[in-house]
Amino acid sequence: MLSLSHFNRQTIKGDIFGALTSTIVALPFALAFGVTSGAGASAGIYCAIITGLFASLFGGTNQQISGPNTGLTVAMVAILTSFVAQSPENGIAMAFTVVSLAGLFQMLFGFFKLGKYFILVTYPVISGFTSGIGVLIILSQIEPLFGRSLAELQVSLATLTSTNTLLGLACILVLFLWPQKYSRVVPASIIAVIGATIFYIFAGVDMPVVGAIASELPSFNMPIWDNALAGEMIKSALLIATLSTLDSLMTSLTVDSISNDLHDSDQELVGQGIGNIVAGLFGALPGGGATMRTVTNLRAGGTTPLSGILHALFILAIVLWAGEYTAYIPVAVLAAILTHVGISIIDWNFLKRIHQVPLFSVGLMISTMFMSVAFDLVTAVLIGVFIANLVTIRRISEIQLDNIKLCTAKDAEHMSTPEKQLLASMDDSVILLNISGPIGFGVARGLKQSVSQSDHSKALLIDLSDARFVGITSTIAIEEIIVSYLNEGRDILLSSVCERVRNDFNKLKLLDKIPKEHIFATRIDALNYLKQKLSK
Structure with a gap:
């Protein structure tokens, strides 16, 4: 200004x-x-x-x-x-x-x-x-x-x-x-x-x-x-x-x-x-x-x-x-x-390199150009952006799914030695679900699939030590996992919920659905609790 x-x-x-x-x-x-x-x-x-x-x-x-x-x-x-x-x-x-x-x-x-x-x-x-x-x-x-419209034009x-x-x-x-x-x-x-x-x-x-x-x-x-x-x-x-x-x-x-x-x-x-x-x-x-x-x-x-x-x-x-x-x-x-x-x-530069560009990008460019001419400019942009975003979300979701791991003592490389020892001592009874990074709505289905394929006879510890954002859809997926475990009478615990994620959980009253004694500030506190419970 x-x-x-x-x-x-x-x-x-x-x-x-x-x-x-x-x-x-x-x-x-x-x-x-x-x-x-x-x-x-x-x-x-x-x-x-x-x-x-x-x-x-x-x-x-x-x-x-x-x-x-x-x-x-x-x-x-x-x-x-x-x-x-x-x-x-x-x-x-x-x-x-x-x-x-x-x-x-x-x-x-x-x-x-x-x-x-x-x-x-x-x-x-x-x-x-x-x-x-x-x-x-x-x-x-x-x-x-x-001097003639396109329909009337006959080049002579x-x-x-x-x-x-x-x-x-x-x-x-x-x-x-x-x-x-x-x-x-x-x-x-x-x-x-x-x-x-x-x-x-x-x-x-x-x-x-x-x-x-x-x-x-x-x-x-x-x-x-x-x-x-x-x-x-x-x-x-x-x-x-x-x-x-x-x-x-x-x-x-x-x-x-x-x-x-x-x-x-x-x-x-x-x-x-x-x-x-x-x-x-x-x-x-x-x-x-x-x-x-x-x-x-x-x-x-x-x-x-x-x-x-x-x-x-x-x-x-x-x-x-x-x-x-x-x-x-x-x-x-x-x-x-x-x-x-x-x-x-x-965009002649793009068209000249069309044989070098991924097929999806070529199709998106050509279809947007065609829709701009055949329909209208807003329709072309909206459809193009919608399709591009869907593909982007799918690709990001695939990356984010790598941040969700069901761990045992053998593959818990991210854990400290005392934590590994605790988990190893009760390996037959506990599964650790480690969630890290930002988790958007695109991974909710994969999250539920990972847990559904696990052994429900074991206690489940959902560890959020490295999670900084959990979208609303993934929050609902975690809620469904918690309710499913509780309905089956199985133990389910939460650990290391940061302030931002806790606020998101509180909006849906998710933390009210799990016993307060099953919510822990750190992962090692949760593992010690499970160890003591199994010992009894």
């Missing part, structure tokens, strides 16, 4: 250069995303201004540049189309109400400290998700490039030689072939936009153009709520909030790795949320952290939130004094820019 400490002579120069450079990079993308969304170029431009300003003022990443991006634009296309189809009169207003609602959800994510959980997504899911977005953005640019010589298509393909070549060393001075997207605009002005050909942006501030839009569509509005808002959160926090992690700084994830979500609330109220697209623009700002010298604020103000100045000139920018060049973005964000 911006504070007075961010203003000093040492950083202001770098912030100005960072803001100018990132503005040059951001302008073509803001126009392209706005046009593609269906809300108009101004919706993309004002997204860059509003979210860039408020995310810098209230966010938790010093060098973050926020604005429209690929995933959010793809989602917004679907949301606008859906709400306009269901309510022609109020559909657009409801779509922007969804943007503000998404911002509110993001703020709640931050207030409830959920930021750290959004970045715990396995790489194959992120890879499939971003690659799916890449495919979607490419598909969305077919009509602007070729006539299609490929239309002026609009040739210009778009030429711009794509420029974007791919422009030398990287020159991009640091003048980005390829700026070269493409300037070249296409000059061609349009002097060639005198008829082709779709962006249209002028009104040189005035956007008007306030009163939010509209429709109870009949409440479920869809909430679902759409959660989609926007999730995508913006993922984009922003992933960009924040990138900044941390470059600047050796540490961002505040929850504060970042609050800042992005405020930006999206205001963006929805003024008819702008939803925004999030923009990695390429943020890195550009960082490399050019931006070090504080002031760079993001200046970035927003520079774009505003351009719109207010030069908005009319967007009337000469061909739509084809913006389609080319987004096609280039779509191709670039597909």
Whole structure:
């Protein structure tokens, strides 16, 4: 969050250069995303201004540049189309109400400290998700490039030689072939936009153009709520909030790795949320952290939130004094820019190594990418994360099961010599169940299986000397073992229950189910008790 400490002579120069450079990079993308969304170029431009300003003022990443991006634009296309189809009169207003609602959800994510959980997504899911977005953005640019929708498209010589298509393909070549060393001075997207605009002005050909942006501030839009569509509005808002959160926090992690700084994830979500609330109220697209623009700002010298604020103000100045000139920018060049973005964000590095990656990870990546294209982005991520977590839990459970051992004197290597001697002296009458490490819910079944296969004619000592956490499911499993032994009239004892585990046991009143004289502070106390009892 911006504070007075961010203003000093040492950083202001770098912030100005960072803001100018990132503005040059951001302008073509803001126009392209706005046009593609269906809300108009101004919706993309004002997204860059509003979210860039408020995310810098209230966010938790010093060098973050926020604005429209690929995933959010793809989602917004679907949301606008859906709400306009269901309510022609109020559909657009409801779509922007969804943007503000998404911002509110993001703020709640931050207030409830959920930021750290959004970045715990396995790489194959992120890879499939971003690659799916890449495919979607490419598909969305077919009509602007070729003048026909995907369903109507039949590639022929006539299609490929239309002026609009040739210009778009030429711009794509420029974007791919422009030398990287020159991009640091003048980005390829700026070269493409300037070249296409000059061609349009002097060639005198008829082709779709962006249209002028009104040189005035956007008007306030009163939010509209429709109870009949409440479920869809909430679902759409959660989609926007999730995508913006993922984009922003992933960009924040990138900044941390470059600047050796540490961002505040929850504060970042609050800042992005405020930006999206205001963006929805003024008819702008939803925004999030923009990695390429943020890195550009960082490399050019931006070090504080002031760079993001200046970035927003520079774009505003351009719109207010030069908005009319967007009337000469061909739509084809913006389609080319987004096609280039779509191709670039597909995870080609993962796909090239697909034969070296475990089959499960390949399947998870491909299925997430397919679901992103065929269904929707949230469904793809939720299913991908669910499957990945199930497999992770199974693997962790297998490791944790190694921490549960039924011991006799022969294999009790972790015990002291006196304990081993005590256990050996009554080996025919006592089994030691040693539980160590954190025990989650995934091992409950294995825990009960281990005990059920043991000799119930012997006393059972459950030793928790090395256990620091026992989940609720495993606690219930231990409770069932205790009740089973007591019902059979067999002796069962507990030893070395640490304070944290004891508190968890007390919540279920587990310790009330076992005689107090069978609960011991240490393992050797329990073994001495059993020795004395057997001697009698």
